[in-house]
Amino acid sequence: MKRISNWAAVSLIALCSCSQDFTVPDATEEIRKNAENIFGLIDPEQDWRTVTSGKVSITADADMSDIAKVQILTESPFFNGDPKILAEAEVSSGQTVTLNYDAPRGYEKLIAACVDSKGHHFIKSFDLNATEVSFGTTANARRLATRSDNTIDVSNLKLDATSAQRTLNAYRNIFANLTNQTGETYMQNASQNNNIYIWADTKWENEMIWKLSSTSSANGTWNVVNGTIVRATGPIDASEVTELQAIFNNFIPNKSGVTYKKQHNNLKNISESSAVRFFNNHLTSDGSPIIITPVQMSSTDMKYCELYYYYYNPDNMPEGMTETEYVKQLPKFKAMQCQYTKDASNITNEADFFKVHQYLLPYYGDQSLLKSGECTTDGKVYRIRNGATYKSSSFYLTSYPNKVGYYDDKMATRYDDDATNISNQLWQIFTTDDGKTVLYNIGSGKCLIKAYDFLSSNETWGTFLTDYMPAVKENSFISDETNNVCHFWLSNDKTQALGSNVGKHNLRVATNKTASANGAQIDWYLEEYGGNQNINKLTSLTLEGAPETNNTAISASMPKGYRVGFMMRKINVPREGKTFQAYINTVNNGCTYGYGELNSVINNFPGHFGDSKKYYFMDDKSPRIAMFNANNKTYLAFEDGNDSNFSDMIIEVEGNSGKMFDDVYEVKDMAYTMCFEDRPNIADYDMNDVVLRCVRLSPTQLQLTLIATGANDQVYLNGIAGNCISGTDLNDKEVHALFNVSTSTFVNTQPSATAVPCVSAVYEVSEATRIPQFLDDIYIKNYSMAGNEIHVPQKGEPPFALIIPGDFDYPAERISIIDAYSAFRTWANNAYNYGAWLESYDSSKLYVNPYNK
Numbered sequence: 001m002k003r004i005s006n007w008a009a010v011s012l013i014a015l016c017s018c019s020q021d022f023t024v025p026d027a028t029e030e031i032r033k034n035a036e037n038i039f040g041l042i043d044p045e046q047d048w049r050t051v052t053s054g055k056v057s058i059t060a061d062a063d064m065s066d067i068a069k070v071q072i073l074t075e076s077p078f079f080n081g082d083p084k085i086l087a088e089a090e091v092s093s094g095q096t097v098t099l100n101y102d103a104p105r106g107y108e109k110l111i112a113a114c115v116d117s118k119g120h121h122f123i124k125s126f127d128l129n130a131t132e133v134s135f136g137t138t139a140n141a142r143r144l145a146t147r148s149d150n151t152i153d154v155s156n157l158k159l160d161a162t163s164a165q166r167t168l169n170a171y172r173n174i175f176a177n178l179t180n181q182t183g184e185t186y187m188q189n190a191s192q193n194n195n196i197y198i199w200a201d202t203k204w205e206n207e208m209i210w211k212l213s214s215t216s217s218a219n220g221t222w223n224v225v226n227g228t229i230v231r232a233t234g235p236i237d238a239s240e241v242t243e244l245q246a247i248f249n250n251f252i253p254n255k256s257g258v259t260y261k262k263q264h265n266n267l268k269n270i271s272e273s274s275a276v277r278f279f280n281n282h283l284t285s286d287g288s289p290i291i292i293t294p295v296q297m298s299s300t301d302m303k304y305c306e307l308y309y310y311y312y313n314p315d316n317m318p319e320g321m322t323e324t325e326y327v328k329q330l331p332k333f334k335a336m337q338c339q340y341t342k343d344a345s346n347i348t349n350e351a352d353f354f355k356v357h358q359y360l361l362p363y364y365g366d367q368s369l370l371k372s373g374e375c376t377t378d379g380k381v382y383r384i385r386n387g388a389t390y391k392s393s394s395f396y397l398t399s400y401p402n403k404v405g406y407y408d409d410k411m412a413t414r415y416d417d418d419a420t421n422i423s424n425q426l427w428q429i430f431t432t433d434d435g436k437t438v439l440y441n442i443g444s445g446k447c448l449i450k451a452y453d454f455l456s457s458n459e460t461w462g463t464f465l466t467d468y469m470p471a472v473k474e475n476s477f478i479s480d481e482t483n484n485v486c487h488f489w490l491s492n493d494k495t496q497a498l499g500s501n502v503g504k505h506n507l508r509v510a511t512n513k514t515a516s517a518n519g520a521q522i523d524w525y526l527e528e529y530g531g532n533q534n535i536n537k538l539t540s541l542t543l544e545g546a547p548e549t550n551n552t553a554i555s556a557s558m559p560k561g562y563r564v565g566f567m568m569r570k571i572n573v574p575r576e577g578k579t580f581q582a583y584i585n586t587v588n589n590g591c592t593y594g595y596g597e598l599n600s601v602i603n604n605f606p607g608h609f610g611d612s613k614k615y616y617f618m619d620d621k622s623p624r625i626a627m628f629n630a631n632n633k634t635y636l637a638f639e640d641g642n643d644s645n646f647s648d649m650i651i652e653v654e655g656n657s658g659k660m661f662d663d664v665y666e667v668k669d670m671a672y673t674m675c676f677e678d679r680p681n682i683a684d685y686d687m688n689d690v691v692l693r694c695v696r697l698s699p700t701q702l703q704l705t706l707i708a709t710g711a712n713d714q715v716y717l718n719g720i721a722g723n724c725i726s727g728t729d730l731n732d733k734e735v736h737a738l739f740n741v742s743t744s745t746f747v748n749t750q751p752s753a754t755a756v757p758c759v760s761a762v763y764e765v766s767e768a769t770r771i772p773q774f775l776d777d778i779y780i781k782n783y784s785m786a787g788n789e790i791h792v793p794q795k796g797e798p799p800f801a802l803i804i805p806g807d808f809d810y811p812a813e814r815i816s817i818i819d820a821y822s823a824f825r826t827w828a829n830n831a832y833n834y835g836a837w838l839e840s841y842d843s844s845k846l847y848v849n850p851y852n853k
Contacts, residue, residue, distance in 0.1 A: 027681060030681040031680045031683075032798070034680070035683070035685075035798035038683075038684075038685050038816055039685075039818065039828040039829070040825065042797070042828050043796070043828070043830055043831040044795070044796040045795065045832075046795065046796055046828060047795045048792075048793060048802060049105060049831075050105050050802070050803060050804050050805060050834075051803075051805055052105055052128060053102050053103075054101050054128055054129075055098060055099070055100050055131070056072070056098070056099060056101070056126065056130055056131060056132065056133055057097070057098045057099075057131060058070045058072075058096065058097060058112050058132075058133045058134075059094070059133070059134040059135070059136070060091045060093055060095050060096070060114050060135075061093070061094055061135050061136045062122035062124075062135035062631075063122065063135070063631075063632055064114055064122050065116065066093065066116050066117050067091060067092065067093045067114045067115070068090065068091070068115055068116055069088055069089060069090045069091055069115050070088065070091050070113065070114055070115070071086075071087070071088040071112070071113045071115060071121075072086040072087045072088070072099055072101045072110055072111070073085060073110065073111040073112075073123070073667060074086060074103070074104065074107065074110065074111070075111060075250055076111060076246055076247050076248070077111075077113070077665040078250070078628060078630045078665060079266045079269045079270055079628060079637075079646075079665075080250040080269065080665070083111070083250075083667050084668060084670035084671070084805075085667055085670060086102060086110065087099040087100060100770065102770055102771070102772050102805070104670075104806065105834050106834060106835075106836070106838075108127065108128065109125045109128070109246075109249075111246055112124050112126055112135075120662075120663075121665060121667075123246055124242075124246060125243075125245060125246035125249075151219075151220070152218065152219065152220070152222060152289060152360060152556035153218060153219040153220075154218065154362050154552075154553035154554070154555060154556050155553075156217045156218065157212055157216045157218060157224070157229060157362055157552060157553035158212065158213050158215065158550075158551065158552045158553075159210045159211070159212060159213065159333075159364065159551040160210070160211055160212060160213035161549040161551070162547075163213075163227070164208055164209070164210050164369075164547040165208065166205075166206075166207065166208055166474070167204070167207045167208065167209055167332065167569070167591050168569070168571075168584065168589055169199065169202070169204035169207055169591055169601070169602075170204050170205050170206065170207045170208070170470075171583070171584050172196050172199035172204070172584050173199045173200070173201075173202050173204040173205050173470075174205055174468075174470045174471050175191065175196055175454060175584055176191055176197050176198070176199040176200035177200055177468055178454065178464070178468055179191045179197070179200075179454075180200055181466055181468055182404050182405060182406070182464055182466065183405065184404065184407075185405070186455060186456065187454055187455075190456075190581060194581075194584075195605055195606050196584060196585065198601055198604055198605065199601055203325055203329075204601075205470040206329045206470070206544055207329060207330075207332065208332070208369075208547075209332045209569065210331055210332070210333050210334065210369065210547075210551075211227025211228065211333070212227045212229065212334070213227075214227075218360075225337070225340065226334075226337035226340055227334045228334050228336055228337060229359065229362065230336075230340075230357050230358065230359050230360075231357070231358050232356065232357060233293060233355055233357060233358045234354065234355030234356050235354070235355060235356070236353055240355070244295055244353045244650075245353070247630045247631065247635070248296070248647065250266060251626075251645060251646050252298065252645075252647050266626070267617045267618060267644050267646075268617075269665075270623060270626045270646065271596070271623065273627070273628055273663050274660075274661050274662055274663050275627040275628060275658070275661045275663075276596065276623055276627075279563070279660065280595045281565065281593075281595050281596070281623050281625055282564060282565045282594070283563070283627070283634070283653065283657040283658050284561065284562070284563060284657060284660055285311070285557065285558035285559065285560055285561065285562045285564060286656045286657060286659070287557055287558075288557055288655050288657075289360060289556045289655065290360075290557070290558060290564060290653065290655060290657050291358050291359065291360055291361070291653075291654040292336070292361065292636075292651050292652070293357070293359075293651065293652045293653075293654065294338075294341050294355075294356075294357065294649060294650070294651050294652075295650050295651065295652050296352070296649065297338060297341070297342045297345070297347075297350070297648070297649045297650075298350040298351045298647050298649075299350075299640050299648035300350065301570060301572070301588075301641060301648070302339055302342045302640075302648070302649065303338070303339040304339075304571055304588070305338040305570050305640060305649075306334060306336065306337055306338060306571075307334075307338060307566060307567075307568055307569075307649075308332040308333060308334055308335055308566065308569060309332070309565065309566050310327065310330045310331065310332050310565050310566075310567070311330075311361075311363065311558050311563065311565075312327070312366075312562065312563055313559070313561070313562055313563075314563055316366065323597075324595075324597040327598060331369050333361070333362075333364065335359055335361055336357075336359050340357075341357045344356045344357065358654070361564065362553040362554075362555065362556055363553065363554050363556070363557060363559070363562075364551055364553050365554045368545070368548075369547060369551050370544065370545030370547060370548060371433040371546050371547075371548055372433060372542075372545055373432075373542050373545035373546075374433065374540065374541075374542050375430035375432050375433070375438060375541040375542065375543060376431045377428055377429060377431070377538075378429070380528050380529075381426050381427070381442065381529040381537055382426070382427050382428070382526045382527060382528055382529060383396050383397075383425055383426065383526075383529060384396060384427050384524050384525070384526060384527075385414075385527055386411070386499070386500040386502070386520075386521065386524060386525075387485070387519075387521065387524065387525065388502045388521045388523075389502065389520075390502040393413050394413065395411040395412065395413060395500065396411065396412060396414055397439070397441075397448070397509065397524075398410055398411060398415075398424055398425045399425075399441045399444040399446070399465055401424065401443060401444045404465075406454075406455065406463060406464055407462055409507050410448070410463065410465070410508065410509040411500060411502070411507040411508060411509060412425065412507075417530065417531030417532070418532075418533060421443065422443075422529075422531065422533060422535075423442045423443035423535055424441070424442075425443070426442045426443065426535060427439055427440060427441055428537055428538055428541075430538075432473070432476060432543055432546065433545055433546045434547075436476040436478060436479075437477045437478070438472060438476045439477070440538060440541065441465060442535055442536060442537055442538075444465050445467055446465040447466060447472045447476075448463055448464075448465055449463065449464050449466060449472055449474075449475035450463055450475045450477070450511045451463050451464050451475075451511065452475075452496070452511050453474070453579075453580035453581075454580065454581070456579070461501075461510035461511050462510070462511065463509045463510075463511060469543055469544070470544065472543060473544050477489060477490065477498060478490075478491065478492055484525060484526075485523045486525070486526060487515075487522055487524070488524065494515070496511060496512060496514060497513045497515065497518070498513070498524075499511075499512075499513030499518050499521040500513075501521070502521070564657065565593065565595050566593070566625060566636065567591050567593050567598075568591065568592045568593075568624065568625075568640050568649075569591050570589060570590055570591075570640055571589050572586055572588035572589055573586045573588075587605065587606065587607030587608045587609070590602045590605060590609050592609070592624035592640060593623070593624055593625070594623050594624060594627060595623065596621040596622050596624075599620075599621060599622060599624055600620045600621050603618055603619070603620055603621070603622060607642075608641055608642050609641065609642065610642075611642035611643075612639070612641070612642050612643060615642075615643075616642070617644050618644060624638065624639045625637065625639070626639075626646045627658065627661065628663060629659070629661045629662075629663070633652055633653070634657065634658025634659075634661065635651065635652055636650070636651040637650050638650070668695075669696045669697075670695070670696075670771070670805055670806070671694065671695040671805075671807050672693070672694045672695070672771050672772065672775060672804065672805055672806070673691065673692070673693055673803075673804045673805075673807060673808035673810070673849065674692040674694070674775045674778065674801060674802070674803050675687040675688060675690075675801065675808070675810055676689050676780050676790055676800065676801050677689055677790065677800045677801070678690065678711045678713055678780060678782050679713070679788075680788075680790065680798065683800070684814055684816055685816045685817050685818070686710060686749075686812070686813060686814055686815050686817065686820075687810055688708055688709075688710040688749045688810045688811060689709060689780075690708075690709055690715060690735055691706075691708040691709070691748075691810055692705065692706060692707065692717075692778070693807065693849075693851060694771050694774060694775055695771075697762060699767045700767050701725070701762050701763070701765070702722065702762070702763050702765055702774055703727075703760055703761070703762050704720065704761055704762075704763060705760040705761075706730055706735060706738055706758060706759045707748060707758050707849065707850055707851075708747055708748035708749050708810070708850075709736060709746065709747045709748075709749070710747075710749035710814075711736070711743075711782075712744055712746075712784075713743065713783070713784030713785060714734055714736075714743050714782070714784045715734065715735050715736075715782050715783070716732060716734050717731060717732070717733055717735060717778065717780060718731065718778070718779055718780065718789075719731075719777045720763065720777075721763070721765060721769075721774060721777055722763035722764050722765040722769075722774075723763060723764045724762070725763070725764050727759075727762050728759050729761050730759070735780075738759045739756055739759065741756070743784070748847065748850060749810075749812060749847050750813045751848075755850065755853075758850055775792075775803050776792055776803070779791040779792075779801075799817075804838075807849040807852050808838075809841065809852060810846070810847055811845060811846060811847070812846060812847045813847075819842070820841060820842060820845040820846055821837050821838065821842075822840045822842070823835055823836060823839075823840035824840070
């Protein structure tokens with residue numbers, strides 16, 4: 001019987017295959033030439049090692065109420081579907097155990113974890129050369145770092161009424177709604193072309209942002225900067241950096257030590273977290289101050305970002321109003337100017353961790369921050385005549401109810417007192433609580449507003465008539481009166497005024513008039529109506545109230561039980577010097593929220609934000625913040641733009657406001673894939689002639705699964721150690737027969753073919769048996785080739801068998817591994833250049849492992 005044996009081991013451990021010689025001398029040369037034709041010269045030192053073995057003693061002294069076991073993991077378990085258990089042991093608190101492990105090659109660090117009886121993890125990273133791991137130092141540092149500050153004086157923290165403004169959501173909502181009402185062509189085109197129309201009727205009109213006034217002050221180490229209350233902290237120490245790197249290694253781009261990992265999608269885990277499912281990504285105050293500390297800002301867009309927070313008592317939501325509707329209209333308070341902290345961090349790498357500032361989130365009470373909104377009026381009805389004349393005729397502001405748009409004529413000569421349409425020329429004048437003037441037309445039942453903000457820079461002269469009150473509030477006038485002459489200015493600086501164009505073909509109201517150039521055109525005269533007709537005038541007019549000027553912080557702490565949420569505001573194009581249209585149209589401008597319901601519009605805004613849904617796994621209501629507990633701390637991880645890595649900014653929350661998040665992360669044991677070639681002398685090295693999977697079920701039970709066969713021969717499995725205690729024993733069985741197919745049938749190697757169920761068995765082994773050792777003994781016999789045995793290769797030999805940690809996506813039928821994984825050949829030629837070959841795949845040339853589907 002011709003026999004091929006002793007193929008070198010592909011494992012991270014020292015392998016124990018017995019040495020034998022070829023019984024047919026020329027077989028070795030034939031195999032070598034075939035392999036060189038595919039791989040080139042294989043490094044004589046190449047042992048196809050894919051794991052690194054180690055041993056470490058772990059002391060179960062983490063800051064947990066109970067500890068049931070310790071584990072060695074590949075990665076952080078927090079919001080991460082990829083970590084695997086490499087070793088574990090049951091322990092009691094304080095106990096030290098020594099664990100052996102086999103780590104996937106390429107890892108520089110691993111995770112030690114204490115696990116309580118409910119399954120919560122407390123982790124710490126360690127280098128592969130470490131011999132001992134303890135959690136005690138980290139726990140002590142944490143207790144010192146989380147002391148609440150209950151002595152903060154907030155009596156001099158006053159909100160700045162002059163800077164309070166609507167959010168981008170509100171402005172876009174107002175523009176979209178006004179566009180739909182006016183039917184004006186330019187606005188419709190702008191709304192459609194820039195996708196502003198998706199904000200129509202979304203109930204964002206009244207959302208406002210607030211910040212502290214520059215005259216505010218605080219005691220002790222706290223200062224008011226950029227409208228926020230902040231103090232210096234840090235610097236971060238090495239143990240904190242190590243802990244944060246361990247917790248967030250799955251979030252941070254270009255994480256070291258795991259270079260071959262594919263891009264992670266943690267959104268599913270984030271969306272299913274307790275913070276989202278039970279609290280809609282809101283913290284819950286425990287009555288102590290909420291202090292946030294930025295610890296990383298990897299996004300290059302941080303210079304455009306500001307963080308805001310809001311709070312509310314869940315018991316105070318009005319009956320019949322949803323939580324989403326309620327939160328939309330809550331005031332949002334500035335928490336942090338992101339660039340200020342990023343500049344101060346002096347980080348050299350975007351992904352670096354740091355600590356330079358802490359920010360306090362004060363409580364301003366639950367009362368309205370706005371005035372009543374009730375407008376005042378003298379009760380009179382007026383005609384409003386323009387000072388300019390044409391051919392000795394005077395012209396009056398007049399509505400044409402059947403016309404819409406900013407360009408329509410709104411001027412006419414005087415109507416008779418008893419004219420049927422007299423009400424179209426009659427106006428009431430209201431004054432808002434912040435001193436602006438509203439011109440209400442009785443005939444149309446609408447208010448005259450400037451169109452300046454809603455039109456392009458070369459069409460700034462128009463006006464609208466509307467009964468959409470948020471637009472009226474935003475676009476009313478500043479008025480003054482001298483010697484019975486009124487001027488209606490567009491803004492406080494009084495550089496442009498409401499005026500008229502008068503001439504044979506141009507009887508229009510315009511807003512591009514100036515005092516110096518337009519003379520009588522900006523003069524308006526109020527002529528009280530003295531007719532006897534029954535005019536249906538308004539008795540009152542209420543708009544959204546102006547900001548109150550005396551809103552002062554009440555406490556450094558939210559009342560116990562209040563919910564606290566966050567909004568990230570990104571403004572890439574400053575409003576100063578830009579048109580209103582540029583401000584609302586820019587795709588990089590927007591507000592994102594931890595509460596996913598509030599992202600239903602921004603996640604559909606095409607471009608910067610919408611790409612997250614188009615390309616990066618998000619849906620309409622995906623949250624933009626990961627909020628979770630790790631190692632007894634609460635963290636916020638932000639997604640500010642167009643991907644889903646949730647590492648644009650990371651914040652640590654001091655105190656217990658997130659203690660109700662009680663997530664347990666399921667971590668599975670590391671599976672291994674073993675791939676065989678069945679004809680070494682003519683192998684195509686598609687590595688799918690026999691494919692096995694092995695995973696540990698318990699300390700003494702291993703599940704071995706036959707996944708696939710691309711063999712066209714009669715091939716048997718042999719060398720399986722241990723007793724089969726359940727399933728279909730695979731030992732000394734023909735692989736096609738196990739799948740119940742003929743020897744000419746390929747199983748689970750052709751992507752277009754129907755998948756066939758895998759065949760599994762459970763084997764009882766010694767507790768000391770590690771999976772790479774177990775697989776190393778397995779070999780195949782090819783009875784179509786005189787019973788040739790194919791073992792794991794020895795050093796310098798071709799890769800007849802590979803043992804790879806994880807559920808390996810193996811090459812599809814008749815596609816060489818060097819074509820499916822382009823960097824594999826580089827590794828074959830240089831044993832020390834393992835590199836990122838597992839990352840160098842061409843997905844079109846792979847068969848997706850059934851356990852990855």
